[in-house]
Amino acid sequence: MDTLDQNIELDSEKLKITNSIKQNLLTTAKWARFLAIVGFIFTGFLGIASLIILVTAMTTGFGPLILMGFVYLVLTVVMLFPGLYLIRFAGATEKGLNSNKQSEFDYGIENLKSLFKFMGIYTIVLIGVYILFFLAAGLTGVGRLF
Template sequence: MEENLPKFENREELVVNSDMAIDLRKAMSWAKFLSIMMFIGTGMMFLLSIVCFAVDPSTWFDNDMEPGAGGILGGVYLAVTVIYFFLSYFMYMFSVKIKRAIADGDKAAFGSGIRNMKYYFQLGGILTIVALGLVVLLIILGLIGMAAFLSM
């Protein structure tokens, strides 16, 4: 995949012109907005995980959940919260670094911003692969369960 990328003899050849800077500013603004919304969602998930740890969800609304399952549910919410925090953080740092790079012409900040965007997409890609694997596993388990049920 990387063989198709242009090879620069001198890395200084890569210059951000005014049109690119305008597009980067727009992307940076949206990234900052989305990251702030993600941070708010992260805070809400963290509070929900604390509530699940503190108050057993099996006591809510006469549900069929096993007693003590709140710890498991709270742990799942806490794990999702940590992953979501890092996604939010990488997107936010992308927006902050790109803003500094455009305003000050700071090449190090530009590189750091692009690196944070890379981390965001790497983590998102890994999570997508894991989710697709879980979906395939659940489909297989569902088909096995259905076959076992129909053979009775």
């Protein structure tokens, strides 16, 4: 019986977006747009740098430089996703809040979720890579140099 009463109480409470929450979300969307644009600019610089490195490596035939160019190119592609999620969040959230369209607002929040999910997975991968580097350094004796 208690469970039924709790369900009725939960169903009767609706989520409300107050003016304060709306203003905070609109401000967040503006900052998200700014960060996305800056991120796209720096990602573009990284992409240009990777292409310059690759062209230089191909003409000189310097192998390690080719590897570095490909790593930069992969990082360029990977770093496009946070900017994409941020710009989608900003646009859809602003549009949804200003026009009271639930579907637009939902899409914006969905992209915010995707951004955090991406950043979480990216962080886990980086931690794994660091652990592998430290293990490799310890096993090869490189760690003794420091």
